[in-house]
Amino acid sequence: MNIKKMYDSLKSLEQKQTIKVEGWVVSNRGNNKIRFITVNDGSTISNMQVVLKDNLISETNADQISLGSSVVVEGELHLTPEAKQPFELLANKLTLLNNVDEDFPIQKKETTLDFLREIPHLRHRTQLFRAVMLIRNSLLFEIHKYFQEHDFLNVAAPIITSNDGEGAGETLLVDDESKDYFFKQKAFLGVTGQLHAESYAAGFKKVYTFAPTFRAENSHTSRHLAEFWMIEPEVAFYELKDIIKLADDLLKTAINNTIKKYPDEITFLDNLSEGKLKVSLSKFLDNKLTVIDYRDVVKKLAEVPNEFEEKNIYFGMDLASEHEKYLAEKIVNGPVAVINYPKDIKAFYMHQNDDNETVAAFDLLVPGIGELIGGSQREGRYDKLVQRMNDLNIPLEPLQWYLNLRKYGYAQSSGFGIGFERLVMYVTGVSNIKDVIPFPRVAGQIKM
Amino acid sequence: MNIKKMYDSLKSLEQKQTIKVEGWVVSNRGNNKIRFITVNDGSTISNMQVVLKDNLISETNADQISLGSSVVVEGELHLTPEAKQPFELLANKLTLLNNVDEDFPIQKKETTLDFLREIPHLRHRTQLFRAVMLIRNSLLFEIHKYFQEHDFLNVAAPIITSNDGEGAGETLLVDDESKDYFFKQKAFLGVTGQLHAESYAAGFKKVYTFAPTFRAENSHTSRHLAEFWMIEPEVAFYELKDIIKLADDLLKTAINNTIKKYPDEITFLDNLSEGKLKVSLSKFLDNKLTVIDYRDVVKKLAEVPNEFEEKNIYFGMDLASEHEKYLAEKIVNGPVAVINYPKDIKAFYMHQNDDNETVAAFDLLVPGIGELIGGSQREGRYDKLVQRMNDLNIPLEPLQWYLNLRKYGYAQSSGFGIGFERLVMYVTGVSNIKDVIPFPRVAGQIKM
Numbered sequence: 001m002n003i004k005k006m007y008d009s010l011k012s013l014e015q016k017q018t019i020k021v022e023g024w025v026v027s028n029r030g031n032n033k034i035r036f037i038t039v040n041d042g043s044t045i046s047n048m049q050v051v052l053k054d055n056l057i058s059e060t061n062a063d064q065i066s067l068g069s070s071v072v073v074e075g076e077l078h079l080t081p082e083a084k085q086p087f088e089l090l091a092n093k094l095t096l097l098n099n100v101d102e103d104f105p106i107q108k109k110e111t112t113l114d115f116l117r118e119i120p121h122l123r124h125r126t127q128l129f130r131a132v133m134l135i136r137n138s139l140l141f142e143i144h145k146y147f148q149e150h151d152f153l154n155v156a157a158p159i160i161t162s163n164d165g166e167g168a169g170e171t172l173l174v175d176d177e178s179k180d181y182f183f184k185q186k187a188f189l190g191v192t193g194q195l196h197a198e199s200y201a202a203g204f205k206k207v208y209t210f211a212p213t214f215r216a217e218n219s220h221t222s223r224h225l226a227e228f229w230m231i232e233p234e235v236a237f238y239e240l241k242d243i244i245k246l247a248d249d250l251l252k253t254a255i256n257n258t259i260k261k262y263p264d265e266i267t268f269l270d271n272l273s274e275g276k277l278k279v280s281l282s283k284f285l286d287n288k289l290t291v292i293d294y295r296d297v298v299k300k301l302a303e304v305p306n307e308f309e310e311k312n313i314y315f316g317m318d319l320a321s322e323h324e325k326y327l328a329e330k331i332v333n334g335p336v337a338v339i340n341y342p343k344d345i346k347a348f349y350m351h352q353n354d355d356n357e358t359v360a361a362f363d364l365l366v367p368g369i370g371e372l373i374g375g376s377q378r379e380g381r382y383d384k385l386v387q388r389m390n391d392l393n394i395p396l397e398p399l400q401w402y403l404n405l406r407k408y409g410y411a412q413s414s415g416f417g418i419g420f421e422r423l424v425m426y427v428t429g430v431s432n433i434k435d436v437i438p439f440p441r442v443a444g445q446i447k448m
Numbered sequence: 449m450n451i452k453k454m455y456d457s458l459k460s461l462e463q464k465q466t467i468k469v470e471g472w473v474v475s476n477r478g479n480n481k482i483r484f485i486t487v488n489d490g491s492t493i494s495n496m497q498v499v500l501k502d503n504l505i506s507e508t509n510a511d512q513i514s515l516g517s518s519v520v521v522e523g524e525l526h527l528t529p530e531a532k533q534p535f536e537l538l539a540n541k542l543t544l545l546n547n548v549d550e551d552f553p554i555q556k557k558e559t560t561l562d563f564l565r566e567i568p569h570l571r572h573r574t575q576l577f578r579a580v581m582l583i584r585n586s587l588l589f590e591i592h593k594y595f596q597e598h599d600f601l602n603v604a605a606p607i608i609t610s611n612d613g614e615g616a617g618e619t620l621l622v623d624d625e626s627k628d629y630f631f632k633q634k635a636f637l638g639v640t641g642q643l644h645a646e647s648y649a650a651g652f653k654k655v656y657t658f659a660p661t662f663r664a665e666n667s668h669t670s671r672h673l674a675e676f677w678m679i680e681p682e683v684a685f686y687e688l689k690d691i692i693k694l695a696d697d698l699l700k701t702a703i704n705n706t707i708k709k710y711p712d713e714i715t716f717l718d719n720l721s722e723g724k725l726k727v728s729l730s731k732f733l734d735n736k737l738t739v740i741d742y743r744d745v746v747k748k749l750a751e752v753p754n755e756f757e758e759k760n761i762y763f764g765m766d767l768a769s770e771h772e773k774y775l776a777e778k779i780v781n782g783p784v785a786v787i788n789y790p791k792d793i794k795a796f797y798m799h800q801n802d803d804n805e806t807v808a809a810f811d812l813l814v815p816g817i818g819e820l821i822g823g824s825q826r827e828g829r830y831d832k833l834v835q836r837m838n839d840l841n842i843p844l845e846p847l848q849w850y851l852n853l854r855k856y857g858y859a860q861s862s863g864f865g866i867g868f869e870r871l872v873m874y875v876t877g878v879s880n881i882k883d884v885i886p887f888p889r890v891a892g893q894i895k896m
Contacts, residue, residue, distance in 0.1 A: 002599055004599075005599075022653070022684075022685045023653070024651065024857050024859075025857070041653055042651050042652035042653045042654075043599055043652075043653070068856055068857040069857045070684075070685075070857040070858060070859035072685070097857075097858070097859050097860070098828075098854075098857050098858045098859065099857065100855065100856045100857045101855040101856065103855075104855070104856045104857075106856075119849075121644070121647035121648075121849050121850075121853070122647070122856065124647075124648060124651050124652065125650075125651045130651070130652075133601065133603075133648075133652070136602075137596075137601045140602050141592060141596045144589060144592050145593075148585075148589045151450055151452075151453075151491055153490070153581065153582070153585045154584075154585045154588050154589070155581075155886055156660070156677060156885055156886055156887075157886070157887070158675065158886070158887040158889055158894075158896075159607075159660050159675055160662075160674070160675050160889050160894065161894065162894040162896075171624075171625070172622050172623065172624055172630065173622070173623055173625060173627075174620050174621070174622055175620065176619075176620055176621065176664040177619070177621060177664070179621075182620065182664055182674075182891055182892075183674075183891070183892065183893060183894050184892045184893060185894060189622065196569070196886065196887060196896065199569035199570070199572075199896075200572060200581075200886065202573075203472065203490050203572050203573045203578070204490035204491075204572065204578075204581070205450075205470070205471070205489055205491070206490075211659075211660065212604070212607050212659065212660065214607075214608075216624040216625070216630055226608070226630075226631075227606065227608050229604060236470075236518075237470045237518075237520070380546075401567075401569050401896050402569075405569070406546075407548065407549040407551075407552070408516055408548045408549065408552045408554075408570065409472050409473070409516040409517045409518040409545075409546050409547065409548045409552075410518060410545070411470070411518035411546065412545070437604055438603055438604055438605070438606070438644065438648065439604075439605070439606040439644060441606055441608050441631075443630055443631070444630075444631060444632045445631060445632060446606075446608065446610040446631050446633060446635060448606075448610075448644065
């Protein structure tokens with residue numbers, strides 16, 4: 001039984017039942033008559049207090065056990081419903097597996113996030129990173145579970161591709177040591193699995209990817225990584241409104257279940273945010289998602305005086321991060337789906353609306369982060385799609401297979417992409433994307 | 449309701465209930481008085497038979513609807529418990545969304561696997577690939593579910609790394625378009641997430657990765673890909689015997705649940721294998737896993753006359769694929785875990801046994817495939833590990849962070865890696881690894 005299970009099932013714990021805990025020491029205080037050693041086993045941020053008495057202390061040299069040491073403890077459970085901690089373990093056996101060397105960089109006193117970024121292999125042994133990674137894991141599984149329970153098929157879209165995706169040019173290239181075209185052509189690390197997922201939606205109807213994605217991002221911001229995980233559902237027989245509903249329901253379900261599973265971790269993070277995190281999440285979870293047309297966004301932003309660095313607000317502009325955040329944080333005061341963007345600022349494959357100016361796209365913007373999701377109804381009309389690609393000078397030949405999906409029993413397909421790390425930021429309140437992935441990769445450095 | 453749900457809940461279906469099906473036409477026969485159109489929606493290999501009568505045929509030009517067309521059908525359910533198919537749909541509305549062009553390459557008549565490999569974006573619209581991908585998806589989710597229910601934390605080990613993993617030299621390199629060291633150093637696509645997972649096991653105790661992995665494999669075999677998915681659990685406080693038990697239990701649970709969920713698909717694949725698939729899987733599922741020492745394997749193989757290309761059988765040899773298969777297929781007649789390999793044919797990080805000759809490693813070999821899993825207890829003794837790296841001329845500096853895990857409260861860690869595509873081969877009976885992943889990547893070509 002791990003420590004989380006004990007906290008989760010307080011009512012079924014029995015006084016004096018025998019318990020064995022394996023874990024790492026968090027603190028060690030007391031004297032040679034009685035010692036209190038708290039142990040964490042990674043299942044929760046909450047610890048187990050172990051009480052050692054008399055002979056056991058001297059036999060095990062318990063006063064020598066440092067923070068970070070690995071131990072196995074057996075003993076008798078004492079329920080203490082009146083105390084701050086609901087139970088403690090009266091040890092009758094303690095085995096120290098390995099102590100820590102003096103240079104163990106994780107110490108009780110606080111360290112900076114910058115310092116911890118230098119030791120990504122160890123920082124999870126702090127309470128903050130333990131909480132973040134537990135919530136990350138929960139969100140990952142809740143997302144898989146949601147899709148599987150709703151009959152989605154997971155598709156392994158290829159990572160190594162022959163095209164550079166959305167044509168943004170920020171791709172990483174792959175080759176073997178000889179640099180002699182291992183794949184007999186230029187090979188890229190995928191920036192999206194969408195096009196391949198679309199081909200599988202045309203047969204399995206509801207599919208999703210959950211995989212690493214790569215961008216040769218040179219911008220050093222708190223929101224960008226060169227390697228990050230994306231979730232891309234794609235559904236045939238779906239239009240824009242259906243896919244927005246799916247995004248809303250998926251997020252609410254995954255976040256709700258995660259909050260239920262890790263209440264202590266959310267409370268800990270909420271305290272760090274000075275009570276802002278829970279308020280912000282509730283605002284999303286308890287309300288209907290706001291959907292607003294891009295045209296209306298531009299009107300509303302244009303009415304805001306002296307707020308933006310980019311003051312030129314007009315139909316056709318790409319919303320900057322400052323505009324997205326202002327919209328979510330100040331105008332809507334919560335997550336918002338902006339729909340029907342001008343076609344010239346969106347990708348070629350999006351469904352062209354009848355107004356000839358906009359496409360059936362949506363971005364989901366959230367407070368504190370900006371864009372969390374981008375999606376669209378896909379252009380299903382072969383001729384319209386070819387025309388758009390020609391207008392944008394996108395060569396048809398490499399994507400002929402994708403175009404051909406429209407000729408073989410096409411059923412209107414729609415989908416979106418969630419940046420998984422941005423979702424973890426949103427749910428944990430952590431403000432730097434480097435702190436929500438175990439080993440962040442950015443331009444100019446690889447740590448570990 | 450999708451078609452699979454209807455087959456799964458036959459008893460709760462009601463005579464004449466209204467049903468709507470969206471999917472793709474599989475066959476269309478009949479005349480202008482009555483037509484039988486079978487439809488598949490991707491949820492199962494089983495189809496729904498739709499019956500059209502009289503006016504509806506002429507109104508919808510139903511005789512023109514080709515295999516592969518996308519349709520939406522509404523009608524009345526007729527339960528036919530005596531017939532071969534347990535139900536059919538008497539249509540009162542049919543909408544043809546899109547027909548197929550004449551060059552649609554998927555036709556009723558059989559096509560070769562080679563031909564289908566040329567069109568990976570369409571081949572899932574055959575019964576074989578539909579079955580394989582449904583089972584692949586089920587195995588993926590069952591594996592996630594198993595780990596999550598057993599308190600494992602999913603870790604995103606980095607894909608882009610600074611070391612070439614096991615030093616086999618078969619790595620792919622990553623850089624941006626300028627080829628000017630985007631990461632300010634040589635960057636590789638990961639061949640394993642193990643070392644990083646170990647650092648997380650030292651804190652979360654039970655962790656696993658499930659991610660794409662890369663090898664610059666130049667061998668064109670039916671068992672190798674340049675891009676494949678790996679599952680790598682890593683558990684602190686675990687020794688070799690514990691990790692073998694975990695592998696056995698994980699596989700049996702995931703396979704059993706998949707067979708239960710997709711009985712029609714397994715039966716279809718069993719028929720293709722002429723009844724061998726179910727027999728083979730049962731042999732694994734219904735029996736205790738055989739564990740055998742490498743020394744005993746060598747003895748047994750040495751006694752086999754005239755069977756192998758490589759006839760020189762001796763302690764210290766690396767088992768070739770022919771030996772592995774013979775052991776699993778002929779000697780054990782089922783999956784087998786070989787343990788305690790000579791240290792010189794295994795990786796540096798494995799626990800050195802007291803005999804000074806072997807390491808606490810295991811490979812799980814299965815009939816038809818050979819190696820499905822490779823794992824080990826890790827060397828936890830800092831000095832022994834350094835000594836081994838020095839013996840093998842592996843530079844310490846890039847792996848100092850990994851070595852240091854032994855100094856900071858190390859708790860004996862063990863783990864293994866499953867080649868996910870090999871598992872899908874094993875469970876589907878499909879003999880070429882290119883046919884169990886949507887878009888296979890091998891040296892010399894990228895299709896789509």
